[in-house]
Amino acid sequence: MEEKKRKLDTVRLQNMAYGHKTASVLMAAVELDLFSKVSEGATAIEEIAKTLNISILNTHRLVAACTGMDLLIKNGSNYFNAQDVERFLVKGKRNFAGPWLLSQKRDYDRWKDLADHLKSKKPPSILGSYEAFTYENAKALHEATYSVGLGAGMRFAREVDMSNRSMILDIGGGSGAYCIAALKTYPHLKAIVFDLEPVCRVADEFIAQWNLSEKIITHPGDFTKDPFPPGADIMIQASNLPQYSTERLTEVFKKGYEAMKSGGEYHLVGEALDEEKGGPLGPSLWGMAEVFAGSEGRSHSEKEVQEYLEEAGFVDVQINEFIPGSLSRITGKKPE
Numbered sequence: 513m514e515e516k517k518r519k520l521d522t523v524r525l526q527n528m529a530y531g532h533k534t535a536s537v538l539m540a541a542v543e544l545d546l547f548s549k550v551s552e553g554a555t556a557i558e559e560i561a562k563t564l565n566i567s568i569l570n571t572h573r574l575v576a577a578c579t580g581m582d583l584l585i586k587n588g589s590n591y592f593n594a595q596d597v598e599r600f601l602v603k604g605k606r607n608f609a610g611p612w613l614l615s616q617k618r619d620y621d622r623w624k625d626l627a628d629h630l631k632s633k634k635p636p637s638i639l640g641s642y643e644a645f646t647y648e649n650a651k652a653l654h655e656a657t658y659s660v661g662l663g664a665g666m667r668f669a670r671e672v673d674m675s676n677r678s679m680i681l682d683i684g685g686g687s688g689a690y691c692i693a694a695l696k697t698y699p700h701l702k703a704i705v706f707d708l709e710p711v712c713r714v715a716d717e718f719i720a721q722w723n724l725s726e727k728i729i730t731h732p733g734d735f736t737k738d739p740f741p742p743g744a745d746i747m748i749q750a751s752n753l754p755q756y757s758t759e760r761l762t763e764v765f766k767k768g769y770e771a772m773k774s775g776g777e778y779h780l781v782g783e784a785l786d787e788e789k790g791g792p793l794g795p796s797l798w799g800m801a802e803v804f805a806g807s808e809g810r811s812h813s814e815k816e817v818q819e820y821l822e823e824a825g826f827v828d829v830q831i832n833e834f835i836p837g838s839l840s841r842i843t844g845k846k847p848e
Contacts, residue, residue: 615656640807665693681744740771753782757808765824
């Protein structure tokens with residue numbers, strides 16, 4: 513006898529509507545440093561309450577919510593961090609991503625009014641709100657993203673052989689994390705971070721912390737309209753894909769092709785949709801976020817990026833998985 517089909521209910525939709533609540537629980541746990549305390553050995557309710565300096569009642573509430581969200585794992589009367597939580601949300605660990613997650617709080621108020629923003633008839637611009645980016649904006653953004661950017665940069669340096677390369681041009685390089693990671697792995701390299709002037713000032717600070725200021729320089733400018741510095745044989749454009757339109761990306765890729773040395777490689781590391789544009793969720797939401805920036809940007813599929821690179825002149829364009837569900841690495845070569 514066939515098993516009866518499960519009746520439709522609203523649970524899936526309710527869980528989506530609760531998104532702001534789950535985000536708030538996660539951020540409260542990070543702010544209270546719950547996961548660090550659990551990692552250090554406070555695994556029972558009473559111990560957690562004491563180390564967090566909150567009531568037993570509120571500890572029960574917080575721990576139950578975190579367990580329901582699979583952030584904590586219950587074993588008997590004790591609680592332990594899930595594997596990703598232990599790796600990324602314990603203070604003091606190299607991969608601590610707390611600042612990046614907490615930076616999302618600034619989006620709460622505007623996302624609740626998304627429908628109003630979608631109805632806006634104001635024409636988009638190339639950079640949108642990024643045109644008014646200040647040093648303070650850049651500092652806040654890249655202090656939040658630096659740890660995850662450095663982790664991604666280290667992965668890039670492991671996956672991409674740069675032993676025969678000489679110069680990196682990081683297009684929209686932000687904090688310089690990819691260049692820092694590359695030079696820690698390949699000390700013979702030199703690199704240029706090409707980004708807006710306020711961002712370059714912030715990048716200089718991060719680069720100086722690694723004593724790499726002589727090998728990594730910054731080049732202030734708007735890469736959508738300014739010429740590219742020549743001489744690079746490897747170019748990286750990471751985590752800014754949804755900020756731009758098809759036309760703009762194709763123009764940027766063409767400029768990259770013209771400025772690149774023969775035999776060089778262009779690596780687009782971006783939040784790309786799959787071929788059918790059916791996800792993943794993260795890249796689709798990054799495209800949606802551009803409605804608030806007022807830019808021309810949208811989500812692009814891996815296949816579309818491949819076509820943009822080919823139109824610019826690159827050959828042997830390959831789509832590579834980079835961080836599943838988050839980032840793809842799409843690579844093209846300039847013929848010898």
